Amino acid sequence: MAAMAQGDRQALGRLVALYGPGLTRYAAQMLDAPSEAEDVVQEVFLKAWHNAGRYDPAKAAVSTWLYRIAVNHCIDRSRRTRFRRFIGLEATDEMSDDGPGAAAIHESRDRLAHTRAAIAELPDRQRRAILLRAAGDMSTAEIAATMGVSPGAVEQLLVRARNTLRRQLDPDELEERRP
Amino acid sequence: MEDDDKDRAFDAALAAALEDEMPVETPMLARAVLSRLAEEETGPHRAEGLAEVLSHPGPVAAGYGLLLLGATVLGYAALPALGGDDLVFASAIAQLLGFPGGL
Numbered sequence: 001m002a003a004m005a006q007g008d009r010q011a012l013g014r015l016v017a018l019y020g021p022g023l024t025r026y027a028a029q030m031l032d033a034p035s036e037a038e039d040v041v042q043e044v045f046l047k048a049w050h051n052a053g054r055y056d057p058a059k060a061a062v063s064t065w066l067y068r069i070a071v072n073h074c075i076d077r078s079r080r081t082r083f084r085r086f087i088g089l090e091a092t093d094e095m096s097d098d099g100p101g102a103a104a105i106h107e108s109r110d111r112l113a114h115t116r117a118a119i120a121e122l123p124d125r126q127r128r129a130i131l132l133r134a135a136g137d138m139s140t141a142e143i144a145a146t147m148g149v150s151p152g153a154v155e156q157l158l159v160r161a162r163n164t165l166r167r168q169l170d171p172d173e174l175e176e177r178r179p
Numbered sequence: 180m181e182d183d184d185k186d187r188a189f190d191a192a193l194a195a196a197l198e199d200e201m202p203v204e205t206p207m208l209a210r211a212v213l214s215r216l217a218e219e220e221t222g223p224h225r226a227e228g229l230a231e232v233l234s235h236p237g238p239v240a241a242g243y244g245l246l247l248l249g250a251t252v253l254g255y256a257a258l259p260a261l262g263g264d265d266l267v268f269a270s271a272i273a274q275l276l277g278f279p280g281g282l
Contacts, residue, residue: 009216013209021203028201037201038208045212046219087238112200115193134193162189 001062004052012049019063020045023070025135029119030074030127032081040077044070064145067136071128071146118168122161129154130161 003011023044028037047069048055055065119127125147132143140158144151258269 009213012212012216016209016212017205020205020208021198024203024208025197025201029197034201038211041208042212042215046215049216087242112196115196116200130190130193131197133190135197137194158186162186165193166189 001052001055001057004049005055012045015048015062015066016045019066022136023066026067026070026131027074029116029131029135030071030078032078034116036077036081040073041070044073047073060145061142063136063138064142067132067138067142067146115169118165121168122164126157126161126164129157130165133158 001011004015020041023041024037027040028034031037031040044066048066055062060068119131122130128147129143132138132146136142136146138146140151140154143158144154147154254273258266
Protein backbone atom coordinates (compact mmCIF):
# COMPACT_ATOMS: atom_id res chain seq x y z
CA MET A 1 0.00 0.00 0.00
CA ALA A 2 2.90 2.31 0.81
CA ALA A 3 4.33 1.67 -2.66
CA MET A 4 0.95 2.40 -4.22
CA ALA A 5 0.71 5.65 -2.29
CA GLN A 6 3.98 6.64 -3.93
CA GLY A 7 2.61 5.93 -7.38
CA ASP A 8 4.01 2.44 -7.97
CA ARG A 9 1.72 0.86 -10.56
CA GLN A 10 3.38 -2.52 -10.25
CA ALA A 11 2.20 -2.58 -6.65
CA LEU A 12 -1.33 -2.03 -7.93
CA GLY A 13 -0.85 -4.94 -10.34
CA ARG A 14 0.26 -7.15 -7.45
CA LEU A 15 -2.76 -6.12 -5.42
CA VAL A 16 -5.05 -7.00 -8.33
CA ALA A 17 -3.37 -10.39 -8.68
CA LEU A 18 -3.81 -11.09 -4.98
CA TYR A 19 -7.34 -9.91 -4.39
CA GLY A 20 -8.90 -9.51 -7.85
CA PRO A 21 -10.34 -13.02 -8.22
CA GLY A 22 -11.93 -13.09 -4.77
CA LEU A 23 -13.37 -9.61 -5.12
CA THR A 24 -14.79 -10.44 -8.55
CA ARG A 25 -16.49 -13.58 -7.24
CA TYR A 26 -17.86 -11.69 -4.28
CA ALA A 27 -19.22 -8.91 -6.50
CA ALA A 28 -20.70 -11.37 -9.01
CA GLN A 29 -22.82 -12.93 -6.28
CA MET A 30 -23.78 -9.69 -4.59
CA LEU A 31 -24.83 -7.75 -7.68
CA ASP A 32 -28.16 -8.11 -9.45
CA ALA A 33 -26.22 -8.09 -12.70
CA PRO A 34 -23.16 -10.38 -12.37
CA SER A 35 -21.84 -9.02 -15.67
CA GLU A 36 -21.06 -5.80 -13.80
CA ALA A 37 -18.75 -7.55 -11.33
CA GLU A 38 -15.52 -6.81 -13.19
CA ASP A 39 -16.47 -3.19 -13.63
CA VAL A 40 -17.18 -2.83 -9.92
CA VAL A 41 -13.91 -4.53 -9.01
CA GLN A 42 -12.00 -2.18 -11.31
CA GLU A 43 -13.61 0.73 -9.47
CA VAL A 44 -12.61 -0.80 -6.13
CA PHE A 45 -8.97 -0.94 -7.19
CA LEU A 46 -9.08 2.58 -8.61
CA LYS A 47 -10.49 3.82 -5.33
CA ALA A 48 -7.79 1.91 -3.44
CA TRP A 49 -5.18 3.53 -5.69
CA HIS A 50 -6.48 7.03 -5.06
CA ASN A 51 -6.81 6.48 -1.32
CA ALA A 52 -3.69 4.39 -0.73
CA GLY A 53 -2.11 7.27 1.17
CA ARG A 54 -4.93 7.19 3.69
CA TYR A 55 -4.69 3.47 4.37
CA ASP A 56 -3.72 2.79 7.99
CA PRO A 57 -2.39 -0.73 8.61
CA ALA A 58 -3.05 -0.31 12.33
CA LYS A 59 -6.78 -0.02 11.66
CA ALA A 60 -7.41 -2.80 9.17
CA ALA A 61 -5.74 -5.48 7.07
CA VAL A 62 -5.49 -4.74 3.36
CA SER A 63 -8.06 -7.45 2.58
CA THR A 64 -10.50 -5.99 5.09
CA TRP A 65 -10.02 -2.51 3.66
CA LEU A 66 -10.50 -3.66 0.07
CA TYR A 67 -13.53 -5.80 0.82
CA ARG A 68 -15.10 -2.96 2.78
CA ILE A 69 -14.80 -0.77 -0.32
CA ALA A 70 -16.25 -3.62 -2.40
CA VAL A 71 -19.17 -4.16 -0.02
CA ASN A 72 -20.12 -0.47 -0.24
CA HIS A 73 -19.63 -0.36 -4.02
CA CYS A 74 -21.87 -3.39 -4.49
CA ILE A 75 -24.60 -1.83 -2.35
CA ASP A 76 -24.41 1.43 -4.34
CA ARG A 77 -24.31 -0.33 -7.70
CA SER A 78 -27.27 -2.57 -6.87
CA ARG A 79 -29.34 0.43 -5.82
CA ARG A 80 -28.44 2.27 -9.01
CA THR A 81 -29.17 -0.76 -11.20
CA ARG A 82 -32.59 -1.25 -9.58
CA PHE A 83 -33.41 2.43 -10.10
CA ARG A 84 -32.25 2.37 -13.73
CA ARG A 85 -34.36 -0.71 -14.36
CA PHE A 86 -37.31 0.92 -12.67
CA ILE A 87 -37.17 3.97 -14.95
CA GLY A 88 -36.44 1.81 -17.99
CA LEU A 89 -32.84 2.82 -18.66
CA GLU A 90 -31.59 -0.72 -18.30
CA ALA A 91 -32.93 -4.07 -19.40
CA THR A 92 -33.08 -7.06 -17.07
CA ASP A 93 -29.89 -9.09 -17.21
CA GLU A 94 -30.48 -12.27 -19.14
CA MET A 95 -28.25 -15.26 -19.58
CA SER A 96 -27.29 -15.56 -23.22
CA ASP A 97 -27.44 -18.83 -25.05
CA ASP A 98 -24.05 -19.93 -26.20
CA GLY A 99 -25.33 -21.54 -29.38
CA PRO A 100 -23.35 -24.56 -30.55
CA GLY A 101 -22.29 -26.71 -27.62
CA ALA A 102 -24.80 -25.04 -25.32
CA ALA A 103 -26.59 -28.34 -24.66
CA ALA A 104 -23.39 -29.88 -23.41
CA ILE A 105 -22.92 -27.24 -20.74
CA HIS A 106 -26.58 -26.98 -19.76
CA GLU A 107 -26.30 -29.38 -16.86
CA SER A 108 -23.30 -27.60 -15.44
CA ARG A 109 -24.95 -24.22 -15.98
CA ASP A 110 -28.13 -25.40 -14.27
CA ARG A 111 -26.11 -26.46 -11.27
CA LEU A 112 -24.32 -23.12 -11.13
CA ALA A 113 -27.59 -21.26 -11.56
CA HIS A 114 -29.08 -23.30 -8.74
CA THR A 115 -26.16 -22.49 -6.44
CA ARG A 116 -26.37 -18.85 -7.41
CA ALA A 117 -30.13 -18.74 -6.81
CA ALA A 118 -29.72 -20.35 -3.38
CA ILE A 119 -27.10 -17.76 -2.41
CA ALA A 120 -29.24 -14.93 -3.81
CA GLU A 121 -32.16 -15.98 -1.61
CA LEU A 122 -30.16 -15.60 1.59
CA PRO A 123 -30.86 -12.50 3.68
CA ASP A 124 -28.43 -9.75 2.78
CA ARG A 125 -26.16 -9.96 5.84
CA GLN A 126 -25.96 -13.75 5.71
CA ARG A 127 -25.12 -13.60 2.03
CA ARG A 128 -22.41 -11.02 2.66
CA ALA A 129 -20.88 -13.09 5.47
CA ILE A 130 -20.84 -16.43 3.65
CA LEU A 131 -19.45 -14.82 0.48
CA LEU A 132 -16.70 -13.03 2.35
CA ARG A 133 -15.78 -16.45 3.77
CA ALA A 134 -16.06 -18.44 0.53
CA ALA A 135 -14.99 -15.88 -2.10
CA GLY A 136 -12.72 -13.76 0.07
CA ASP A 137 -11.27 -16.61 2.11
CA MET A 138 -11.56 -14.40 5.18
CA SER A 139 -11.42 -15.39 8.84
CA THR A 140 -14.32 -14.66 11.16
CA ALA A 141 -12.43 -11.71 12.66
CA GLU A 142 -11.74 -10.26 9.20
CA ILE A 143 -15.38 -10.65 8.17
CA ALA A 144 -16.43 -8.96 11.40
CA ALA A 145 -14.09 -6.04 10.71
CA THR A 146 -15.31 -5.76 7.12
CA MET A 147 -18.98 -5.82 8.05
CA GLY A 148 -18.59 -3.73 11.18
CA VAL A 149 -20.16 -6.32 13.50
CA SER A 150 -18.88 -8.57 16.29
CA PRO A 151 -17.22 -11.94 15.56
CA GLY A 152 -20.04 -13.63 17.45
CA ALA A 153 -22.61 -12.06 15.15
CA VAL A 154 -20.60 -13.23 12.13
CA GLU A 155 -20.56 -16.81 13.47
CA GLN A 156 -24.35 -16.64 13.81
CA LEU A 157 -24.73 -15.33 10.28
CA LEU A 158 -22.44 -18.04 8.91
CA VAL A 159 -24.26 -20.82 10.75
CA ARG A 160 -27.63 -19.66 9.46
CA ALA A 161 -26.34 -19.18 5.91
CA ARG A 162 -24.77 -22.65 5.84
CA ASN A 163 -27.91 -24.27 7.23
CA THR A 164 -30.08 -22.61 4.60
CA LEU A 165 -27.71 -23.51 1.78
CA ARG A 166 -27.40 -27.11 3.00
CA ARG A 167 -31.18 -27.41 2.94
CA GLN A 168 -31.49 -25.91 -0.53
CA LEU A 169 -28.56 -27.46 -2.33
CA ASP A 170 -28.16 -31.10 -3.11
CA PRO A 171 -25.26 -32.25 -0.89
CA ASP A 172 -23.62 -34.00 -3.86
CA GLU A 173 -23.87 -30.80 -5.83
CA LEU A 174 -21.32 -29.09 -3.62
CA GLU A 175 -19.60 -32.28 -2.49
CA GLU A 176 -18.29 -33.05 -5.96
CA ARG A 177 -16.70 -29.62 -6.22
CA ARG A 178 -14.74 -30.04 -3.04
CA PRO A 179 -11.09 -29.38 -3.87
CA MET B 180 -14.69 -30.27 16.32
CA GLU B 181 -16.48 -32.46 13.81
CA ASP B 182 -18.87 -29.62 13.06
CA ASP B 183 -15.92 -27.29 12.44
CA ASP B 184 -14.52 -29.74 9.92
CA LYS B 185 -17.89 -30.02 8.22
CA ASP B 186 -18.18 -26.24 8.05
CA ARG B 187 -14.70 -25.87 6.67
CA ALA B 188 -15.45 -28.50 4.02
CA PHE B 189 -18.70 -26.77 3.16
CA ASP B 190 -16.99 -23.39 2.80
CA ALA B 191 -14.28 -24.91 0.62
CA ALA B 192 -16.88 -26.59 -1.60
CA LEU B 193 -18.79 -23.35 -1.91
CA ALA B 194 -15.59 -21.49 -2.77
CA ALA B 195 -14.88 -24.05 -5.49
CA ALA B 196 -18.41 -23.63 -6.85
CA LEU B 197 -17.94 -19.85 -7.02
CA GLU B 198 -14.63 -20.34 -8.78
CA ASP B 199 -16.34 -22.56 -11.37
CA GLU B 200 -19.00 -19.97 -11.97
CA MET B 201 -16.65 -17.03 -12.29
CA PRO B 202 -13.22 -17.89 -13.61
CA VAL B 203 -11.17 -14.71 -13.36
CA GLU B 204 -8.25 -13.93 -15.63
CA THR B 205 -6.06 -11.90 -13.33
CA PRO B 206 -3.71 -10.45 -15.99
CA MET B 207 -6.72 -9.19 -17.97
CA LEU B 208 -8.20 -7.65 -14.86
CA ALA B 209 -4.92 -5.97 -13.95
CA ARG B 210 -4.60 -4.62 -17.48
CA ALA B 211 -8.15 -3.29 -17.38
CA VAL B 212 -7.52 -1.52 -14.06
CA LEU B 213 -4.27 0.02 -15.29
CA SER B 214 -5.93 1.12 -18.55
CA ARG B 215 -8.72 2.82 -16.65
CA LEU B 216 -6.18 4.51 -14.45
CA ALA B 217 -4.26 5.77 -17.48
CA GLU B 218 -7.52 6.90 -19.08
CA GLU B 219 -8.49 8.77 -15.93
CA GLU B 220 -5.17 10.54 -15.80
CA THR B 221 -4.81 11.44 -19.44
CA GLY B 222 -8.22 11.39 -21.09
CA PRO B 223 -10.85 14.10 -20.90
CA HIS B 224 -13.38 13.74 -18.13
CA ARG B 225 -16.60 12.55 -19.61
CA ALA B 226 -19.93 13.61 -18.27
CA GLU B 227 -21.34 10.08 -18.18
CA GLY B 228 -24.60 11.05 -16.55
CA LEU B 229 -25.29 13.66 -19.18
CA ALA B 230 -24.30 11.30 -21.98
CA GLU B 231 -26.76 8.76 -20.63
CA VAL B 232 -29.60 11.29 -20.58
CA LEU B 233 -28.76 12.49 -24.09
CA SER B 234 -28.69 8.98 -25.51
CA HIS B 235 -31.90 7.89 -23.72
CA PRO B 236 -33.90 11.09 -23.24
CA GLY B 237 -37.30 9.32 -23.22
CA PRO B 238 -37.49 8.01 -19.66
CA VAL B 239 -36.02 11.15 -18.10
CA ALA B 240 -38.30 13.41 -20.16
CA ALA B 241 -41.31 11.27 -19.19
CA GLY B 242 -40.31 11.50 -15.52
CA TYR B 243 -39.98 15.27 -15.76
CA GLY B 244 -43.35 15.53 -17.53
CA LEU B 245 -45.03 13.43 -14.84
CA LEU B 246 -43.49 15.59 -12.13
CA LEU B 247 -44.78 18.74 -13.87
CA LEU B 248 -48.25 17.24 -14.32
CA GLY B 249 -48.32 16.23 -10.65
CA ALA B 250 -47.36 19.73 -9.56
CA THR B 251 -50.07 21.27 -11.79
CA VAL B 252 -52.77 18.92 -10.52
CA LEU B 253 -51.71 19.56 -6.93
CA GLY B 254 -51.82 23.30 -7.54
CA TYR B 255 -55.34 23.20 -8.97
CA ALA B 256 -56.52 20.86 -6.24
CA ALA B 257 -55.17 23.15 -3.54
CA LEU B 258 -56.74 26.33 -5.00
CA PRO B 259 -60.21 25.98 -3.40
CA ALA B 260 -58.56 25.66 0.00
CA LEU B 261 -57.01 29.08 -0.41
CA GLY B 262 -58.77 32.36 0.22
CA GLY B 263 -58.10 36.02 0.94
CA ASP B 264 -54.45 37.00 0.98
CA ASP B 265 -53.38 33.43 0.25
CA LEU B 266 -55.34 33.47 -3.01
CA VAL B 267 -53.77 36.77 -4.06
CA PHE B 268 -50.33 35.39 -3.19
CA ALA B 269 -50.95 32.12 -5.07
CA SER B 270 -52.27 34.06 -8.04
CA ALA B 271 -49.17 36.26 -8.11
CA ILE B 272 -46.90 33.24 -7.95
CA ALA B 273 -48.90 31.47 -10.67
CA GLN B 274 -48.71 34.50 -12.95
CA LEU B 275 -45.01 34.79 -12.33
CA LEU B 276 -44.63 31.14 -13.30
CA GLY B 277 -46.81 31.62 -16.37
CA PHE B 278 -49.74 29.49 -15.15
CA PRO B 279 -52.53 32.04 -14.86
CA GLY B 280 -55.27 29.62 -15.89
CA GLY B 281 -58.16 29.25 -13.46
CA LEU B 282 -57.47 32.43 -11.56
